[in-house]
Amino acid sequence: EADIYQTPRYLVIGTGKKITLECSQTMGHDKMYWYQQDPGMELHLIHYSYGVNSTEKGDLSSESTVSRIRTEHFPLTLESARPSHTSQYLCASSDHQSNQPQHFGDGTRLSIL
């Protein structure tokens, strides 16, 4: 059973607010990822991290930022939320071995009014 947690599960908030989506994993995985997924659509990688103090932008451009100060924690921040940020955000982590799957959290469904 994968141990990766995302909070909040749902968030409805007004335009212009600063938002932080939390993601934590207890498996000691070096690699962590953030994906954005619109309803019924595929996942798009927006950020990833190889380890502490290592972050890279993903294939889909995003106005969000991430940090990786501790191995287990990979929060995503939107400085000023806009309706276009409405989506589901999924966090994942993986072992360094390439044949191991990414383990996903339950996701955060974000709605910006």
Added chain:
Amino acid sequence: AQKITQTQPGMFVQEKEAVTLDCTYDTSDPSYGLFWYKQPSSGEMIFLIYQGSYDQQNATEGRYSLNFQKARKSANLVISASQLGDSAMYFCAMREGNYGGATNKLIFGTGTLLAVQP
């Protein structure tokens, strides 16, 4: 460029029957991995099965099996004895690189929505 294609937006299957979900991929890297994930309506992503490009045998995991045809660049998921709880979106994904140093980043297909009918 790497790409995953799932051509079936939706599928129906009768309970207890088998169903095949199609996935084709494109990559120039000789070393890669293929994954299938299930996403119920609640939104979480559940790992189902993995196939490495150099694996000699098709992967199996309980009722799930992967029909890997390397020359055709296809990695179809077969679900045997479908259950009502199998109703979900299914995503095929590819990771480049099977060895140390790989980013382990995944590229996802657009998914297939499977509905199991009683």
